[in-house]
Amino acid sequence: MMCRHCQKVKSNRPRGLCWSCYYTPGVRAKFPSTSKFARRGVSDFTGQSRQVLQPTDALPGTPEKLAILEERARLGLSLWHPLDATLERMAQKRQAVA
Numbered sequence: 001m002m003c004r005h006c007q008k009v010k011s012n013r014p015r016g017l018c019w020s021c022y023y024t025p026g027v028r029a030k031f032p033s034t035s036k037f038a039r040r041g042v043s044d045f046t047g048q049s050r051q052v053l054q055p056t057d058a059l060p061g062t063p064e065k066l067a068i069l070e071e072r073a074r075l076g077l078s079l080w081h082p083l084d085a086t087l088e089r090m091a092q093k094r095q096a097v098a
């Protein structure tokens with residue numbers, strides 16, 4: 001297998017890279033580890049996350065809410081929506097119904 005970056009040299013370093021590419025700053029970051037043990041959690045994203053389109057009715061701390069947060073993180077979306085259900089809002093809703 002040839003180096004995934006320069007395609008010129010036989011790869012002899014992890015991630016399918018050759019020695020010089022592997023140790024060139026920035027190159028490793030472009031080629032995520034191919035080892036399944038290196039994949040932990042969701043990929044990093046900062047700042048520029050996209051706004052969530054749909055608020056959720058799932059209450060904080062519930063498995064439903066956690067699943068939604070996980071899904072949003074996976075998609076690189078902002079984790080919070082201003083209209084997500086909160087315990088306070090839930091209580092207000094209940095009072096309004098009663």
Ligand SMILES: [Zn+2]
Pocket residue numbers: 003004005006007008009017018019020021022
């Ligand atoms: Zn290379």
